[in-house]
Amino acid sequence: MSVDTAPLTARIDRRRLRDYRRSLPSTVRPRLAGILARVVLLIVFPLALLVMWLVIIDGSFFADGDGELIVILFPLAIPPVIGVVVFARAIRRRSGVRQYRLNGFAEANGFTYEPYASAPPLPGMIFTRPGQSSAFVTDILRRRAGYALEIGNHTCTTGSGRSTTTYRWGYAAIRLPIALPHIVLDAHGNNAIGRPRLPIAFAKDQRLSLEGDFDRFFTLYCPKGYERDALYLFSPDVMAVFVDEAARLDVELVDDHLFLYFPGRLATLDPALWERLLTTVEVLSQRLLRWERWRDDRLESSTDVTDEILNGFGSGRGVARQGRRLSVKEDWWWVLGAAVAVFGFVNLVHDVIAGWSS
Missing domain, CATH: 1.10.287 (Helix Hairpins)
Known part of the structure; x- marks a missing residue:
């Protein structure tokens, strides 16, 4: 795939930059x-x-x-x-230099560019993180030709007051022609001290080991009962694409979207990063033709079929309920902590009463 990265590094016409800068919203400038x-x-x-x-x-x-x-x-x-x-x-x-360069890059490669927008209603895990108090995206590039593609940088804040935490992710979203089971690839290449950076922790019993060296680069999660479907979708040639082109990107299949995530910025002024990213997206898009033939045999009940139609995935071409979302890891530490606290409080009350009685 040919990518024109010249606007990211070319000399800037200062007069055109001044004209463009006036169009930037106050959230950016x-x-x-x-x-x-x-x-x-x-x-x-x-x-x-x-x-x-x-x-x-x-x-x-x-x-x-x-x-x-x-x-x-x-x-x-x-x-x-x-x-x-x-x-x-x-x-x-x-x-406005950053926005000016990205706008020129978008025009040269068939994208539209938007410097700032509120968080999009996408089903990916970085957009639906529990406890979000605010979220927005910057440097959004969109392309409608072929498979719809959106690339941007997502920022969200959780909590409030002094307990706020800010998370930043770069993402690439590819719109798929059909809905697929909820499958997540946790890339080992971007983990921190061996710990996943994913915003959601998934139950370990949903891990699926694949052949070859794939497990060295990714941990794959799929819903229980969808192991054969995952093996069909992630055939050896597809696994090779992810290992060769996206070893540092987390991957999520959810509803009718494929997401690539990176804990940082993906929409940058780095020509090499853009070439790798768009090449990866192009290679993945070619593999989507096989995924279009996938069907969920579990869609047998009229309830599931009706629900698929209402959700816009076509008549019976979606995913049964049990395959739409992975199970989230249950955190029992707070239960244990609460039990210890209650036990300590009961003992304290007992000792106080005993002291009064003596």
Whole structure:
């Protein structure tokens, strides 16, 4: 597949960049006044505190040497340094260079480009993470020709207040012609200290071992009873594609989508990454012709067939209920912790009552 990566590195026409920058939304290019207000606060407030302190404290405090002065000035110097860093990053973000280059790359390769959007209603696990309080996507490239393809960077926040956690994933979403069983490939190449980075932990009894060296690169999860279907979908030539082209990408088949995930950005300014990613997508798309012939023999009851039609997967061409979602790993630590806490509380009450009685 030929990929034109020249717009990612070519020299920029500054006049065209200025014109494009004006079209960027405030979520991507925040107002300069708001940035300056925060920076001025970080710089001016510590300086004001320092002046007030010098006016109030006798200068003889520093007569014994400069050690005390350094101890006093060091904490006050931290906010201005942070302010300078924040200002430099904000100016770079407002430049629009990243968005301009990605927009040019999209036009050169048959995509549309959107710099920012709310989180799409996709069925993948990074989009349906439990406890999400907010989510959005940036640098979204879409192509409708052939199999619909969407590539972007997803950011979500869980929790609230001081307990918030932010997660960032790059993703590529390929729309399939039919719905398939829920199958996940956990890539060992992007795990952290041997632990999966997947946003959802799946029950271990759904693991399926495949032939050859595939298990060295991926752990495959499929619903119980769908082992033969997984072996059909992931034939040796398909396994070879994933090992050769996507060994660091987590893979998910869910409903009528195939997702590739990476714990970081996939929509970047790196030409080599784009060439590998689009080559992988092209090779996978060629294998989808075989997957179109797959049928779920379990769709025998009228309830399942009716449900498939209502969900838009065609008459009887979808997946039976037991194959639509993998079982999530049950976490029993909180149950054990609650039991220990209750036991301790009961003993405490018993000891208090016993003490009063004696």
